[in-house]
Amino acid sequence: xxxxxxxxxxxxxxxxxxxxxxxxxxxxxxxxxxxxxxxxxxxxxxxxxxxxxxxxxxxxxxxxxxxxxxxxxxxxxxxxxxxxxxxxxxxxxxxxxxxxxxxxxxxxxxxxxxxxxxxxxxxxxxxxxxxxxxxxxxxxxxxxxxxxxxxxxxxxxxxxxxxxxxxxxxxxxxxxxxxxxxxxxxxxxxxxxxxxxxxxxxxxxxxxxxxxxxxxxxxxxxxxxxxxxxxxxxxxxxxxxxxxxxxxxxxxxxxxxxxxxxxxxxxxxxxxxxxxxxxxxxxxxxxxxxxxxxxxxxxxxxxxxxxxxxxxxxxxxxxxxxxxxxxxxxxxxxxx
Amino acid sequence: xxxxxxxxxxxxxxxxxxxxxxxxxxxxxxxxxxxxxxxxxxxxxxxxxxxxxxxxxxxxxxxxxxxxxxxxxxxxxxxxxxxxxxxxxxxxxxxxxxxxxxxxxxxxxxxxxxxxxxxxxxxxxxxxxxxxxxxxxxxxxxxxxxxxxxxxxxxxxxxxxxxxxxxxxxxxxxxxxxxxxxxxxxxxxxxxxxxxxxxxxxxxxxxxxxxxxxxxxxxxxxxxxxxxxxxxxxxxxxxxxxxxxxxxxxxxxxxxxxxxxxxxxxxxxxxxxxxxxxxxxxxxxxxxxxxxxxxxxxxxxxxxxxxxxxxxxxxxxxxxxxxxxxxxxxxxxxxxxxxxxxxxxxxxxxxxxxxxxxxxxxxxxxxxxxxxxxxxxxxxxxxxxxxxxxxxxxxxxxxxxxxxxxxxxxxxxxxxxxxxxxxxxxxxxxxxxxxxxxxxxxxxxxxxxxxxxxxxxxxxxxxxxxxxxxxxxxxxxxxxxxxxxxxxxxxxxxxxxxxxxxxxxxxxxxxxxxxxxxxxxxxxxxxxxxxxxxxxxxxxxxxxxxxxxxxxxxxxxxxxxxxxxxxxxxxxxxxxxxxxxxxxxxxxxxxxxxxxxxxxxxxxxxxxxxxxxxxxx
Ligand SMILES: Cc1ncc(C[n+]2csc(CCOP(=O)(O)OP(=O)(O)O)c2C)c(N)n1
Ligand code: SF4
Ligand SMILES: [Mg+2]
Numbered sequence: 025x026x027x028x029x030x031x032x033x034x035x036x037x038x039x040x041x042x043x044x045x046x047x048x049x050x051x052x053x054x055x056x057x058x059x060x061x062x063x064x065x066x067x068x069x070x071x072x073x074x075x076x077x078x079x080x081x082x083x084x085x086x087x088x089x090x091x092x093x094x095x096x097x098x099x100x101x102x103x104x105x106x107x108x109x110x111x112x113x114x115x116x117x118x119x120x121x122x123x124x125x126x127x128x129x130x131x132x133x134x135x136x137x138x139x140x141x142x143x144x145x146x147x148x149x150x151x152x153x154x155x156x157x158x159x160x161x162x163x164x165x166x167x168x169x170x171x172x173x174x175x176x177x178x179x180x181x182x183x184x185x186x187x188x189x190x191x192x193x194x195x196x197x198x199x200x201x202x203x204x205x206x207x208x209x210x211x212x213x214x215x216x217x218x219x220x221x222x223x224x225x226x227x228x229x230x231x232x233x234x235x236x237x238x239x240x241x242x243x244x245x246x247x248x249x250x251x252x253x254x255x256x257x258x259x260x261x262x263x264x265x266x267x268x269x270x271x272x273x274x275x276x277x278x279x280x281x282x283x284x285x286x287x288x289x290x291x292x293x294x295x296x297x298x299x300x301x302x303x304x305x306x307x308x309x310x311x312x313x314x315x316x317x318x319x320x321x322x323x324x325x326x327x328x329x330x331x332x333x334x335x336x337x338x339x340x341x342x343x344x345x346x347x348x349x350x351x352x353x354x355x356x357x358x359x360x
Numbered sequence: 361x362x363x364x365x366x367x368x369x370x371x372x373x374x375x376x377x378x379x380x381x382x383x384x385x386x387x388x389x390x391x392x393x394x395x396x397x398x399x400x401x402x403x404x405x406x407x408x409x410x411x412x413x414x415x416x417x418x419x420x421x422x423x424x425x426x427x428x429x430x431x432x433x434x435x436x437x438x439x440x441x442x443x444x445x446x447x448x449x450x451x452x453x454x455x456x457x458x459x460x461x462x463x464x465x466x467x468x469x470x471x472x473x474x475x476x477x478x479x480x481x482x483x484x485x486x487x488x489x490x491x492x493x494x495x496x497x498x499x500x501x502x503x504x505x506x507x508x509x510x511x512x513x514x515x516x517x518x519x520x521x522x523x524x525x526x527x528x529x530x531x532x533x534x535x536x537x538x539x540x541x542x543x544x545x546x547x548x549x550x551x552x553x554x555x556x557x558x559x560x561x562x563x564x565x566x567x568x569x570x571x572x573x574x575x576x577x578x579x580x581x582x583x584x585x586x587x588x589x590x591x592x593x594x595x596x597x598x599x600x601x602x603x604x605x606x607x608x609x610x611x612x613x614x615x616x617x618x619x620x621x622x623x624x625x626x627x628x629x630x631x632x633x634x635x636x637x638x639x640x641x642x643x644x645x646x647x648x649x650x651x652x653x654x655x656x657x658x659x660x661x662x663x664x665x666x667x668x669x670x671x672x673x674x675x676x677x678x679x680x681x682x683x684x685x686x687x688x689x690x691x692x693x694x695x696x697x698x699x700x701x702x703x704x705x706x707x708x709x710x711x712x713x714x715x716x717x718x719x720x721x722x723x724x725x726x727x728x729x730x731x732x733x734x735x736x737x738x739x740x741x742x743x744x745x746x747x748x749x750x751x752x753x754x755x756x757x758x759x760x761x762x763x764x765x766x767x768x769x770x771x772x773x774x775x776x777x778x779x780x781x782x783x784x785x786x787x788x789x790x791x792x793x794x795x796x797x798x799x800x801x802x803x804x805x806x807x808x809x810x811x812x813x814x815x816x817x818x819x820x821x822x823x824x825x826x827x828x829x830x831x832x833x834x835x836x837x838x839x840x841x842x843x844x845x846x847x848x849x850x851x852x853x854x855x856x857x858x859x860x861x862x863x864x865x866x867x868x869x870x871x872x873x874x875x876x877x878x879x880x881x882x883x884x885x886x887x888x889x890x891x892x893x894x895x896x897x898x899x900x901x902x903x904x905x906x907x908x909x910x911x912x913x914x915x916x917x918x919x920x921x922x923x924x925x926x927x928x929x930x931x932x933x934x935x936x937x938x939x940x941x942x943x944x945x946x947x948x949x950x951x952x953x954x955x956x957x958x959x960x961x962x963x964x965x966x967x968x969x970x971x972x973x974x975x976x977x
Contacts, residue, residue: 347783
């Protein structure tokens with residue numbers, strides 16, 4: 025029997041290090057949401073590992089009183105994969121930024137998603153390089169003026185979700201950086217999910233890219249601009265709860281309940297568990313409404329399950345139990 | 361059954377044979393069979409394969425030639441040898457590309473059936489070398505091997521044409537077995553095992569092998585039959601092992617001895633991939649492998665595994681090591697155990713992937729940003745790749761700093777007898793794991809002798825801590841920008857590596873212990889340097905010694921003492937002079953002579969002897 029997990033509060037997960045992000049940065053919200061989510065997950069503190077790359081966001085592990093590694097730029101997914109393969113019992117979290125994951129670490133990012141180890145990735149997307157003081161990132165918009173694009177960015181952006189789904193992500197969620205309750209809940213759901221979970225947090229950087237998500241996330245507009253999807257629930261949004269999504273041909277279309285004979289029954293019902301990612305892709309791409317919540321959560325075999333099964337098989341077929349058995353097998357000969 | 365020869369035999373001390381042919385001709389198998397049979401007979405052996413770089417080179421082309429060299433002897437054999445005593449050429453391209461390795465006056469056996477107009481053209485021969493007198497300095501044995509093979513197999517049912525012509529290599533092998541008085545038993549047993557479910561193939565190969573043997577016996581074209589007596593070798597149980605396999609097995613042994621699980625993160629690259637290929641087979645020992653998306657993920661996944669408590673390893677060759685540089689610096693900074701194996705090949709850039717060189721030494725020493733010293737060691741023979749892989753694991757676990765193990769294409773692909781080491785006889789491996797929290801515990805607490813920090817593994821309650829690439833406070837391990845602390849930590853990390861000197865053996869000189877000339881080498885050149893110095897010593901030069909280094913950073917404590925005992929020192933390396941740089945920085949007041957070669961080839965015996973003789977009377 026597993027020893028019962030003791031009761032924790034968020035304080036148990038706060039380290040003694042002074043948090044050094046800029047005042048007003050959404051990173052604080054994400055940190056606190058994590059510290060609140062962990063006690064709800066039923067994991068032991070000593071089994072939790074945070075691995076980050078480099079960036080403002082990647083300072084995160086220093087503030088968590090768990091095992092952690094602040095590593096090198098872009099490589100956290102690969103380090104975390106090694107941690108998880110070495111000890112599958114650990115709860116392993118990758119902390120990364122938009123530059124860390126999709127520029128320098130793009131290769132590791134897509135491959136970790138493809139492999140589907142049971143770990144969680146929190147992507148702090150602020151559409152900018154924060155730590156290096158404001159250059160455009162792979163998610164910055166065309167035309168965006170930054171330190172390294174004074175006349176406007178000319179490089180079209182990645183959508184994190186689209187890239188992830190293209191890389192076979194089994195779990196993708198998106199949350200706004202100003203919604204701590206939603207963030208906390210998504211972290212809990214991600215930990216529960218068996219496989220690689222990617223959580224994109226739309227994170228405001230008040231210093232170098234202030235307001236980049238306000239048109240979706242501002243309190244005044246968010247109910248009208250955001251659709252928060254839930255598995256099994258109709259895709260409905262709006263302050264009046266009167267807007268919804270339907271499929272028109274190969275496109276999503278926003279409709280109004282009560283207009284043109286549309287009722288709630290006509291709306292799409294969210295199926296996060298569907299293997300075919302087509303509809304998930306559309307939700308990820310949609311700008312009006314911008315979709316948050318768990319967009320995809322498809323249960324699949326994990327890499328460690330595959331590896332485990334293989335090891336059991338190879339072990340039972342093998343005549344070697346110690347290295348001596350191997351060394352002294354086959355074509356050996358005596359010299360006397 | 362084949363019985364012993366009746367004719368008088370000439371007794372040889374050693375012989376070098378090279379089998380060459382098209383990539384499809386089975387030369388690797390032929391050569392391996394000959395060397396295994398000789399080893400079982402009791403000879404010392406060393407082998408070296410030579411594959412074409414192209415996977416499916418056009419048949420008969422010059423660049424599609426595949427070769428396998430075998431050096432066997434009743435005396436100590438330390439290299440696969442340079443020029444050969446017998447060349448077996450299965451086609452014109454093989455003859456053309458390898459003839460210059462055949463000693464003048466020595467024998468070449470050719471399959472005349474393959475000397476067709478088409479094949480001659482493919483080999484860019486303007487006229488047939490068998491007819492134009494260009495081989496008059498050699499003894500040429502012409503045998504229609506393909507037709508003789510076909511004739512032999514006429515009666516065997518159920519064989520297609522391809523299987524028939526494919527077995528002609530066994531005809532050649534049979535002939536060579538007879539010439540050197542070897543039994544065919546081992547090879548026949550090999551067929552029986554390998555083709556267990558294909559009785560026709562066993563029958564065909566056995567028939568052709570015997571046919572070649574009897575053909576040679578009755579053929580007057582082979583006037584001499586030779587024999588090579590068993591070598592005097594230390595008693596024990598042996599096997600023939602390839603350097604890369606020995607490396608892989610060294611890590612298996614270290615994992616078992618240390619009680620840790622082995623993790624390998626790697627990305628395929630010639631000539632290192634065989635270590636990955638070997639280790640993936642051994643899941644039954646709990647080996648975990650990740651074929652990663654690139655070299656960076658190879659090393660970083662290993663760093664993750666090490667953080668989580670495994671014995672972690674990454675394997676690569678030069679270009680891959682360049683990619684691993686930043687991560688290796690991280691491992692050094694966070695002071696975790698990690699072994700990096702660099703099987704060196706010809707560089708720079710993509711360089712000469714299938715050739716050997718020692719040109720990554722300075723990259724291994726210094727190829728990282730900031731001051732980031734790590735332990736660097738090098739294996740020097742195919743079989744001691746086992747010992748140095750084991751040693752790399754032991755050092756990294758005991759000293760909590762990465763170890764870079766250098767081997768090279770020459771010893772990695774070469775094979776030699778290995779006196780099998782039981783794990784029971786290997787030295788203990790300790791590690792620095794802490795499992796329990798105690799009052800005042802800090803992640804950067806160090807062992808006062810080795811300066812190794814302790815290793816707290818996720819899953820251990822109360823030891824939660826953070827590590828990272830930012831400079832660490834000397835005690836708490838928290839991020840610290842304090843100037844004095846940075847300097848202190850820089851020195852501690854260097855001192856920790858330096859103190860490894862207290863745990864490694866002294867360098868030993870072989871042959872003269874003092875005198876006129878000290879030959880200095882490191883890594884994979886040992887066999888070549890040793891045999892040259894031995895030859896000179898046998899010829900009466902009692903004033904020449906050899907000091908061959910396996911420990912490079914740090915150098916053995918007594919290095920300077922040894923250097924002082926000789927009037928002249930020559931540092932021999934397969935690069936433009938890298939180890940000599942290290943010696944120069946460490947030891948003042950010496951004149952270091954150099955012998956360097958950067959051709960993607962090992963040292964040849966004659967070039968070494970010539971040079972050494974010019975330096976001693
Ligand atoms: C190898 C390497 N290249 C460049 C850098 C400099 N660098 C540090 S963080 C960063 C970008 C971080 O942006 P992002 O991942 O979006 O994180 P944020 O700071 O926005 O949270 C860069 C370019 C580095 N540390 N290492
Ligand atoms: S620079 Fe931006 S992202 Fe970085 S800490 Fe400051 S506000 Fe946050
Ligand atoms: Mg960013």
